[in-house]
Amino acid sequence: MKLDEAKQHFIQSWGTLGSNWGINRTMAQIHALLLVSSEPISTEDMMEQLQISRGNANMNTRTLIEWGIVTKTHIPGERREFFVTDKDIWALARQIVKQRRQREIEPMLRVIQEVKNVEGNDKETKEFKELINDIDSFTQKADDLMDKFIRSDEHWFYRQLLKMV
Template sequence: MQLPEAKGKFIEAWGKLGSEWGINRTMAQVHALLLVSPNELTTEEIMEELKISRGNANMTLRDLISWGLVEKQHKAGERKEYFYADKDTWNIARQVAKERRKRELDPIIKILDELSKVEGDSKDEAFKTFNKSVTDINKLAKNVDKTLETMLKAEENWFWKSIFKMFK
């Protein structure tokens, strides 16, 4: 297999994976393209390579920036904007975990907290089951949340540091 073909396969696979995890396919593909590009690319080049429209490229790049996965670069004397992806796998994972925590975990914990407060007849099976499921899930969610917080903010934490080593 030659590089261009391999590149295409990588972009496709990354796109598919993204879409299976609730990330827009094009966004994952643009990210993949930037990941395998040694230097920054312009909107034009991205449009060209992935055969997507200007509007799509623009919005997708904005999203990637808001996810902290891509940065705008600004070359002296040039009008065009260049885009560049952080290529450190660990940073990518951290960044995705951080964003999803903020965007999804936090809101659902808020709801679960409310639902945990619902009171009812402790002899009512329907209530008992509701309550048990909700409080159990809430507990797990909070543990995940706390764990992520620790992991994300502290490489200085000896415990997580040793866990991270296993993954690098």
């Protein structure tokens, strides 16, 4: 397999993987393109290599920047902007976990708090409260794990895995 072929294949797969996780395909593809590129990439490059429009490239790149996994950079003598991503997969994973934690765990905990205030003492209400408490406890533990992961490094994670039986 030739390098370009391999890169292309990787970009496509990364796109599919992303869309399975509620991340739009183009956004994941732009990220993959940055991952496999040895040089910073311009909007033009993205448009050409991924066959997408300027608007699409611009919007999705912006979202990647907001997520903190892509950064703008400048090349001396060049006027336009270039983009790069951190090639450290662990840093990437941490950043993504951080985002999802903020965007999903927090709203979930808020909903849990809200529905905890349900009135009544009958069997059905008690069952409901028990369910909500279980979800609360689970969510808090997931939150705790994510928090530890975000603050960790690769070796920490590896050591934790080894400690588990």
